[in-house]
Amino acid sequence: NAGVTQTPKFQVLKTGQSMTLQCAQDMNHNSMYWYRQDPGMGLRLIYYSASEGTTDKGEVPNGYNVSRLNKREFSLRLESAAPSQTSVYFCASSETNNYGYTFGSGTRLTVV
Amino acid sequence: TQLLKQSPQFLSIQEGENLTVYCNSSSVFSSLQWYRQEPGEGPVLLVTVVTGGEVKKLKRLTFQFGDARKDSSLHITAAQTGDTGLYLCAGRRNSGYALNFGKGTSLLVTP
Numbered sequence: 001n002a003g004v005t006q007t008p009k010f011q012v013l014k015t016g017q018s019m020t021l022q023c024a025q026d027m028n029h030n031s032m033y034w035y036r037q038d039p040g041m042g043l044r045l046i047y048y049s050a051s052e053g054t055t056d057k058g059e060v061p062n063g064y065n066v067s068r069l070n071k072r073e074f075s076l077r078l079e080s081a082a083p084s085q086t087s088v089y090f091c092a093s094s095e096t097n098n099y100g101y102t103f104g105s106g107t108r109l110t111v112v
Numbered sequence: 113t114q115l116l117k118q119s120p121q122f123l124s125i126q127e128g129e130n131l132t133v134y135c136n137s138s139s140v141f142s143s144l145q146w147y148r149q150e151p152g153e154g155p156v157l158l159v160t161v162v163t164g165g166e167v168k169k170l171k172r173l174t175f176q177f178g179d180a181r182k183d184s185s186l187h188i189t190a191a192q193t194g195d196t197g198l199y200l201c202a203g204r205r206n207s208g209y210a211l212n213f214g215k216g217t218s219l220l221v222t223p
Contacts, residue, residue: 004154033210042114042215043155043200050209058210090154098204100145101211103154 002026006091006104013081013111021076021107023091031094032074033101034058034066036087043090049074081111115139116201116214124220128190133217135201136183142204144177144184145211149198191221 007022025032033048035058045058047066055066063085065077074093078085088108092101119134135144143162147155159168161177161184168175172195174187188195198218202211 035213040215043202043213045210045212048210056209092154098143100157100160101147101155101202103156105152105154 004091004093004102004104006089006107008107009105010108011110013078013109015082015111017081018077018079019081020078021089021091021109022073023075023104024073025091025093025102026072027093027095027102028071029093029095029102030071031096032068033092033094034064034074034076035090035092036060037090037106038087046076046089081109083111085109086111114215115205115212116203118199118201118214118217120217121215122218122220124222125191127192127221127223130187130189131191131219132185132187133199133219134183134185135203135214137203138182139203139205140181142181144181144201144203146175146184146186147200147202149200149216150196155198155200188219191219193221193223195219196221 004025030051034046035043044060049055049068052071067075088106091104094101145160146158149155159175164179164181166177172189176185198216200216202213
């Protein structure tokens with residue numbers, strides 16, 4: 001029972017580099033989310049996708065883009081990484097907006 | 113803007129003690145959830161409460177949703193070392209969609 005799978009688990013980027021964080025769920029959930037977790041800041045929503053084909057901005061979308069590739073996959077792209085984007089990134093999914101979330105185990109990103 | 117404020121921020125107790133952590137807001141939530149997160153892992157859902165005044169029990173954990181649906185509490189009876197972790201509350205407002213998370217209460221239970 002894989003649940004939500006995030007890749008990679010760890011990544012170090014240089015300032016200005018780009019990368020895509022991958023997320024896939026095998027629970028046939030409709031909704032998917034990207035959060036970042038920083039010390040003292042808690043979990044903050046970056047983008048979410050209520051259903052396949054739709055995406056919306058969350059609390060901290062600047063510097064990020066997302067793609068809901070299909071019902072299973074929701075990717076997060078950093079076009080030009082900045083040190084302020086050093087964080088732990090979590091992908092989550094839920095059956096609908098009224099249900100609890102299932103989280104992946106996170107991607108630890110360091111931008112130097 | 114942090115909609116949900118959790119207290120205390122840190123808590124260190126010995127095995128066998130009881131504890132309560134709080135989640136407060138000035139906003140009304142249609143539902144509120146509690147998660148536990150262990151180091152290096154994502155949060156795991158413990159419970160969802162949806163009705164004002166609702167009380168749910170999960171073994172030694174008791175969750176309560178405030179009558180006005182603005183606050184919640186988590187009470188742990190006879191804490192065990194396995195209860196150590198970060199406890200997060202998260203709420204969904206009627207007008208919102210995705211969950212808003214509190215900053216969490218970091219609990220350490222020592223033998």
